Amino acid sequence: MEQQKQRVSEGMVSENILKRWETRGVSRRDFMKFCSAMTATLALPMTMMSRVAEAIEADNRPPVIWMEFQGCTGDSEAFLRSNQPTAAQIILDYLSVDYHETIMAAAGHQAEAAKMATFEKYKGKYIAIVEGSIPAAEGGIYCTVAGNSALNIAREICGNAAATIAVGSCASFGGIPAAAPNPTGAISVSQAVPGATVMNLPGCPLNATNLTAAIVHFLTFGKLPATDSLGRPKFAYGKRIHDNCERRAHFDAGQYAEGFGDAGHRQGWCLYKLGCKGPETFHNCPTVRYNEGTSWPVQAGHGCIGCSEPQFWDTMSPFYNRLPNVPGFGVEASADKIGLGIAAATAVAFGAHGVASALRKGDDVGSEQVKKED
DSSP states (O other): OHHHHHHHHHHTSOHHHHHHHHHTTOOHHHHHHHHHHHHHHTTOOGGGHHHHHHHHHSSOOOEEEEEEOBSOSHHHHHHHTOTTTTIIIIIHHHOEEEEETTTOSOOHHHHHHHHHHHHHHTTTTSEEEEESBEEOGGGGTTSEETTEEHHHHHHHHHHTSSEEEEEHHHHHHOTGGGSTTOTTOEEOHHHHSTTSOEEEEOSSSOOHHHHHHHHHHHHHHSSOOOBOTTSOBHHHHSSBHHHHOTTHHHHHTTOBOOSTTSHHHHTTOBOGGGTOOGGGOBOOHHHHOBTTTTBOHHHHTOOOOOTTSTTHHHHSOSTTSOOOOOTTOGGGGGHHHHHHHHHHHHHHHHHHHHHHHHHHHHHHHHHHHHHHHO
16 A cells, blocks of 8 residues: 555656656655655645655755854754755755855855855845844844844845745744843844744744745745744644644543643643643644654643743743633633533433433333234
8 A cells, every 4th residue: 555655656756856866865755755745744735746846856946044143053953853854865955055154164254255145146036044033122232243233134134035934933933032021132033124024933943844844835836835923834833732632632531630740641641731831822743743753742741831922931931830711712711620521411411312212212112002002
């Protein structure tokens, strides 16, 4: 069955494309797996897989200027450890990363010269990727690169890009640097450059699969994916974590872990009472997962902390306290009663079934009695 699916998938992609990737050391299976994963992540029909493959293969690598500001480089680390197949095999083959402080060989004046050369030559055509928040207090003096403030750099580079992708919660919403009392006046890319076309990929760190899929969408359709009201792509942030969580059935059944390490926690019961913010957080963590798709925090036994939501450090903490009433999701307000409610509903259902059975039995007895009297 698996071989049959692979043959069908290969039939959707040009033989020449498959052969060219094989010469680069990427097997047909890995390339098709990558194209299939990107098509599925973007919620595209599988018939679009050939178009995705052609976009990846096309010799139109957009230059990338990747800037690091107030951040921990966790998003770069997550991206460089992606394996679909790997950043080196796929992403760096169809992206021209002209500037990235973490991975580029050049430093100092040479690095800045490379950035400005790309800026001048490809103005309006390159992709700007921003990692980390941008300090705006006191003219932006709290983060400078080559004597220029992050605020000025962002306005110049993002303001002239074909598209800007803010990776991680810090670049998307200010993140931890913007948490109260926010001494540096940290802001998001959208706030720093309000006129720019910015797509946010929040998460601490971002999920590299979502970044890859967003770039593949840009290569395939010439534009960034559709976004929600917070600038996040709908394919990745269109549903609550709670909606797709593997522990959801336990929530519905009123089965909650009451403490870390207790019987419920060991059996994979819902972590809502331990502070899980999944009911108020939008992200595709349960379906895409981290670490080569192996796991994600809730699966590993730790509640979601809501890191893909704005101001999560202030609004979602204390992280180990239960949520109050969640707007538009009223069942959380009565989590303690859910189990009892389900039990009561079940009892009523069984009771109704018993009454119906008794009535049917009574009818049967009555019918037999009528027959006997006849």
